[in-house]
Amino acid sequence: MKTVTCTAPVNIAVIKYWGKRDEKLILPLNDSISFTLSQDEMCAKTTVSISPTFTEDKFWLNGKKESLENPRVQNCLKEIRRRASKRKFEGSDENVWSWHVHICSENNFPTAAGLASSAAGYACLVYALGQVYGVEGDLSSVARQGSGSACRSIHGGLVRWYKGEADDGSDSVARPIAPPDHFPNLRVIICVVNAGQKKTGSTVGMKQTVATSSLMQHRISVSVTSRIESMMKAIKEKDWPTFCDLTIADSNEMHAVCLDTFPPCVYMTDTSHAVASLLHKYNDLKTIESNINHKVCYTFDAGPNACIFAPEAVAEEVLALLLQAFPPPPAQATDDYVKGIPSQPATLSKELTSLAEDCVQSGKLQYLIHTKKLQVIPCQEDGHVPSLDSLGFLWS
Template sequence: MYSTHQFIAECYFASRPEMCPYPFQLKTTTTVACSRSFQEDRIWLNGKEEDINQPRLQSCLREIRRLARKRRSDGEGGVDLAGLSHKVHICSVNNFPTAAGLASSAAGYACLVYTLARVMGVEGELSAVARQGSGSACRSMYGGFVQWIMGQREDGKDSVAQQVEPETHWPELRILVLVVSAERKPVGSTSGMQTSVETSSLLKHRSDSVVPARMKEMIDAVHRKDFAAFAELTMKDSNQFHAICLDTYPPIFYLNDVSRHIINLVHHYNQHYREARVAYTFDAGPNAVIYTLQQHVDEFLQVVKHFFPPETNGGQFVKGLPVASTTLTEELRQAIGMEPMVKGISYIISTKAGPGPCIVEEPSQHLLGSDGLPKESA
């Protein structure tokens, strides 16, 4: 006998200061099953079995089991007694490239922790647990605009996420993910950040002085729905994050020539209109996350298509929320004045801020079959 619970957690994009909307179209789906018949804990990621003994995975499993035992000994209801002694099978898929700076590990760990907690009957604040899997996973535990509070404690236990505004707060805000490359990034973001802490002489100044001030301004910009302020903070902070990566020794590079081309394109576009209509942010990879308002989406997509002509291999260039075709004016094209870069962008995901983790009720969508093993399609 076994039980299956499945949840979908949306992936989250980090615009530092650590607060930003989830994109709606990027999903991690995770199914967790536990059964007396399982011999050991196992995990499958994107169709491939992975090592369950990875330290960060073990931290999350151990912590959820500890919380479940605590609940049982506290006599709280709703605890699945069986789940505590049984082994688990975990199956998780992302519908977007993994390890390409699209926060796949954040989405993955958030979804995993949320799902495990449901299976084991754990409730309450889970972002501190998710953070043990991947720092930024704590943010992915909520929808809409989320801030990651730095905390004061040495052990980091007060470093948790808080929702600033739900996803319904700013419906005009749109997100375009420009997928530059699905190649695996050379440095995982966790080890990269650790090296930065050890070697960058600028990081301390950034975290002590720059980020706290920007965080206040960012929360204020989101509350007021002030796109220009939101955009400038987002871009400056993305750039400063990558500056710190470069100040790390040996240096870490996530941006490539295509990323830089996108950055220049956004600045030229904004300069033409003399206002920040579009913003970029880059996480630990070359892919750009673009923010803009509903009324500018169609035009800006035309601009992107013109300056990054898609390969004509029949694949869909823009996925996700529908966009309308418009004509790019000659004036705008000349004002931007850059050389088109063929094949720079492989595809675009058109999306907007999404909700936090949700339960998938429909059994046909669960990833583990009745034998506790991944279905063919998972």
């Protein structure tokens, strides 16, 4: 029997993937670019075991036995086994590709919070399967078949997912385009919004957008293509203010095509818009102070939660601003409200205090996550071997 445990990070797109040219192979209509986040606060963890004595494949997600019928999981598994069988053909003496597998996956963050859990989850699953079946080479094109955005979590730093041109998807892969410290000391603040309504999932939402939105035609043929090039230039030149503007513009365009969808996909709430508006005012102040390198940017996925990128020099100030504008409900302690990297929120200037006072909304956020970009390799084998007890259900 062979067993491995791996972890994989979350990634946040700054140029969004929204819309497929092939639903089955999960091929996107446009290139996208993302940052891979640190695994300290959020990661997926998967343990896989293969054995010639296992009689069937089995799958547990967050401790619950799940069916392995899911076509996306099946596609990943089939592709890994196909690649593993090729290795045997090339002279490997093991026929491990034919062994059944038991898979245990878990996230260390709430799946329901809509925080890119499928990206980390599928990247982790594919990476762990690759390790246990001995598959080498690019795994992003396999992770892509689990969930499109998962292919970017295979790498660290800034990552570009190339849409590719080939019908079989062979050139639709993710590649690192800049190392983790390219924009050094960046902090990430995620505002988890208290959202009552249920959102339309990304897969369904983007399909409806492609089918019904005329604004989407413009995004694909004009705006996102040129924004990708501008973003590549901003990254190459380490032009942080332009990087911020492009990130914000692309998030807003994605949500504009969502609203142009019939029926509309509404992901951002009033609180999401209040966070965005506060950050625009913050950036205006930094521009007046001639501190444009201290600008911050926000981006929203298919949900109401804001993901904010802030230079470390102002991260505590931005946290203090958010705490003042969106205080926890009176019963909740600040420690419990700001999760992740311990912080000492700064004392706000008069100008910033009045910005916060203009938009105070108590209890509108569930909590904040304070984290950073990934500094080490992305998907990795976890040195900590889980106890047999915790793996007991693998064998049941």
